[in-house]
Amino acid sequence: MKIREAHRNEYTISTDKDKLDILSIHKFLAKKTDWAKGIPINTLKTSIENSLNFGLYYKDKQIGFARIISDYSTIAYLGDVYVLEKYRGKGLSKWLIHEIMEHPNLQGLRRWILVTDTAEWLYKKFGFTEISNPEFYMEKHNPKVYDGLVKNNAINV
Numbered sequence: 001m002k003i004r005e006a007h008r009n010e011y012t013i014s015t016d017k018d019k020l021d022i023l024s025i026h027k028f029l030a031k032k033t034d035w036a037k038g039i040p041i042n043t044l045k046t047s048i049e050n051s052l053n054f055g056l057y058y059k060d061k062q063i064g065f066a067r068i069i070s071d072y073s074t075i076a077y078l079g080d081v082y083v084l085e086k087y088r089g090k091g092l093s094k095w096l097i098h099e100i101m102e103h104p105n106l107q108g109l110r111r112w113i114l115v116t117d118t119a120e121w122l123y124k125k126f127g128f129t130e131i132s133n134p135e136f137y138m139e140k141h142n143p144k145v146y147d148g149l150v151k152n153n154a155i156n157v
Helices: 022-032 041-049 092-101 120-124
Strands: 005-008 011-014 052-058 061-070 075-083 111-114
Touching (some): 005 092, 022 041, 022 061, 022 075, 052 092, 061 092, 075 092
Antiparallel strands (some): 061 075
């Protein structure tokens, strides 16, 4: 897939995996989120390898991230979205989601999926809604999956 970049002043959004600061992403996801708390670095690396990734940078510093899991024809899952607190309030999260939604390989999809308990206001601007028939939704969720793995695979952050 062709690497895409967008620029706005000293900020850049890029899909280039080689630019990603894996340690920075791991530090944020493993320590600052509820959804990926304690994620082992190797698990994160595998998830990035198998996703379409969007790094957000100020100059050369990674300040945000999001990734898409998709078959590129019918469905996409948006996950691991964040912007470092110091850079919030500048419209960067809106720009990041815009760039994701406009990616040429993600057009014409029947369904987008997102699981969030924060920033619903942001995703609603891009057409995300609450599930219309939650009684049809099923999941197998193990929120403690990383608990026993942290000691063996985590890095010191």
